[in-house]
Amino acid sequence: MADRVVIIGAVALGPKAACRYKRLVPSAEVTMVDMSPSISYGGCGIPFYVSGDVSSPDELKTTSFHVVRDPAFFEAAKGVHVRPSTRAVSIDRQKKEVLIESLATGAQETLPYDKLVIATGSSPRALPIPGVELEGVHAISGLDEAIEIRELVQTGAVEKAVIVGAGFIGLEMAEALADMWGIDTSVVEITDQLLPGLASPHLADMARRHMEENDISFYFGEKVTALEGADGRVTRVVTDKRTLDADLVIMAAGVAPNDGLAREAGLDVHERGGIIVDDELRTSDPDIFSGGDCVVVKHLISGKPTFLPMGSMANRQGRIIGDNLAGRHKKFPGVLGSWCVKLFEHAVTGVGLTAAAAAREGFDAINVHISQLDRAHFYPEKGLMYLDLVVDRNTGKVLGLQGMSKMRDAVVGRINAVAAAMPHGITVDDLQIMEFAYSPPFSSAMDVINALGNVASNILDGMNRGLAPEEFIKRWEDKDSGEICFLDLRASADSGPVAERMDPTYWKAIPQDELPKRMDEVPRGRKLVLVCNTGARSYEAQVMLDAAGLTDTENLQGGVATARMLGIEP
């Protein structure tokens, strides 16, 4: 038991740890210190405050039942002391004291502790470019900054906005500005896709197209080199390829862990940043705990330390720290990195590793893509789900999954289900028999995740030789080479009209159910790219063609449903 607990940082993990510990040991003295006057707010809600979905910043500071979580609330309702607008200057681990300083008065003071929690979070990465100090340039660093942005946009002062970075916050801010306030919004991203490191290239491309349809412009593979202004206000964003006019610039190029205080106190810190903690969230000093955005945690698939700045992880870890402050030994074994983001009509979501990330981690990984309706095809309200499964070729182990759909809660629900099983080391076999609650208004008799497992199993077996969507685009561009023929297996109502407008030198329609009788019409001596609505009939055809000795075939994963989302409409 610790009589005196000091917690540095009072946004997500700090309050959770403080309140949990105080409930376990009501007699303890628990003090939270925070630099900001605002504590315990829902930082992840900032884009929704800027958009206007959330009308007042107070809503981000209240409980579900409209009680403001301010220092007086923590004192009265939780028995936890709060020192807002106060900076932790340094930690003296020998004396077990934290030196703090009032930001209002500059007065310094030492707080003795038995146990200390470092919950300093993360800060937006600052780009080393000229002009970041101009007015109208904002990072999403806290509520005060959010209030400034909202005031700017709701006065109509902003016509053009540029967002630097196409991660979650950048994309959510882009939607907020364009959708609600009609601002001409562009996103500049240094990598070649949105949600870099998170979404597969083709899901990222689908999401980009959807955002472009909603009037967001994207500039990928461009580096911002300077921000320029007039009279101290930003007016232009300069990249290595162009100049964009802007009267609002949002810097959303990622965040970095606030590990300086821990580093200066001599605690172990990862070489790429982030305090190192064990599976009970103890730092290298057994009297100091840490968690949330300022630490690295074990990735349950790669086994490597990973940085996961997510309010959800911080909350779960906060409770664990509260328990362990009280002498319990609760474990936080690691993370899978589940994520989701609403982009206009669609949800884009994922868990674990992308195929590219898995390859970097040394896995022989394959990516399995499908498109399929998310519930019974005869039920009126339904939507296609686009899924990418990442699997280890040798073991069939599930390494990651990403999805996109207009049925937003449904696709996030599927990711959560697979994520719930992934810590147990599941394989493709497990996906095939995974049990989903079934009724036509919610799912198909063969759930989309079971179907994904089936397709993955067929691919691992070599029965289904799939063509990745991005490879299909290359084949399509190469269609006049004389080396490829596209074989359209859709029913004649679908494939007939297409065949009429296609060049017969590279396009042939034979409905799959007519294939056995029309096998002699199948073009010989060329690679056949098999196409149907979603990839199921073309797989059936591939099996039939194999049996007939025609094995140089590729089956478009996700079929025309996927091709269409990528801007190709065969």
Add this chain to the structure above:
Amino acid sequence: MADRVVIIGAVALGPKAACRYKRLVPSAEVTMVDMSPSISYGGCGIPFYVSGDVSSPDELKTTSFHVVRDPAFFEAAKGVHVRPSTRAVSIDRQKKEVLIESLATGAQETLPYDKLVIATGSSPRALPIPGVELEGVHAISGLDEAIEIRELVQTGAVEKAVIVGAGFIGLEMAEALADMWGIDTSVVEITDQLLPGLASPHLADMARRHMEENDISFYFGEKVTALEGADGRVTRVVTDKRTLDADLVIMAAGVAPNDGLAREAGLDVHERGGIIVDDELRTSDPDIFSGGDCVVVKHLISGKPTFLPMGSMANRQGRIIGDNLAGRHKKFPGVLGSWCVKLFEHAVTGVGLTAAAAAREGFDAINVHISQLDRAHFYPEKGLMYLDLVVDRNTGKVLGLQGMSKMRDAVVGRINAVAAAMPHGITVDDLQIMEFAYSPPFSSAMDVINALGNVASNILDGMNRGLAPEEFIKRWEDKDSGEICFLDLRASADSGPVAERMDPTYWKAIPQDELPKRMDEVPRGRKLVLVCNTGARSYEAQVMLDAAGLTDTENLQGGVATARMLGIEP
């Protein structure tokens, strides 16, 4: 490898097994036999055809892309022979032959097999009462019956309908008749709740109230003793308590496995019905497989044989049988019994055992109830989720979970996530740290399932002494006894107006954040029932009261949010 495979039954499992096996062994002869002229239809869609959500019965017989799955389709597209309108009379296991009979001509024939699949499904349970043969009395036994019902209702011939049985099909049919066709609809159920054996008593009660608001009448604990009619048409339903007028009666008192053919062939059949199969879905004859509605399978929580007539299980098992016909050794380890049903605005859903079922299976089970918003409280579109977790008191093992919410896909998604982890033997600790994709439009930073795990942990620890909603109702009825005081911990804006209209002899309002200062106002010498919005502040208060030595307290699980759903509005 089996050259000749015969499959008896061609609705869900049969076609799946046939097509999978044919893809694995294209040279095989596969024949499906079915009594009906309609095969491979989506039987679970029948209530939605009756409601009009599905406009034509053909939609239940087509693929996602409008291809009709009739015998010609199976022959052409799948290479599978179909014998519709044909009855399997008997199985000669020595000769490895099935005797079949054409229902049109009466002609008999023997089909030799190397491997046989029994996929005979289930049939509606027939009640041994007079009048079931009257016109206007229907079971949901197949498409033809559904077409008759739809024709009846859409001509306006039905004013009053009575449904016998409050399981999935009964409730879905009730909604279909009342919502779309405005028919005065009653449900008679022999047990004391809807979804008996599936939903907790209080979730069932919430669902009943919601359906009553939508003009469905319920008669629980009543046994139908006769159906009466005039001129051969039904006019009344007689129960042991009353007589109800009816010009349409739907018999939905459950289904029973069609295991007669297997039993007569000498295969092992469970004493309560259902063919016994091993984990590769082989019957007691290694050349005969079975699955779907006609078998019993292992329940993964109870370990007992269970009967689970679900199209989803049949589909998953069909593929496994297809694999194992080809000499693979794919396993179907068992089921958790996941389920979901849409009832007007709400989804009701669950997995595993209810507390009552767990007790019957010998577990020392506790039920943990919470109500909580399903996503960030500041996000505009959100809804309360009502959840019941069933946990083994000794081990903390998760035995079951049920939920209800207007955020339908979201609550089903949560059930699916927990279900995905349950085969791995998870405990309350796992729920607390389970990773859910987080963003305010989808979830809370502490997901509702994490919160449920936290509450369960507190209850197992004895820190949170919860009062089940149905016990709260008893306390409320007992409020004038002088032995109880309700202590309302809500913020004064919520609790103040309530206190003004309540009798101060049993009702006292002290906002939780004022409790430490007003501890002397807490009534002594009586049991305190602690009440807040959802059970969180009242738990906080319970901890504070414990620390002050006031330990005779009970904390209303789910708070006023749950009480309100049960018709009590303190």
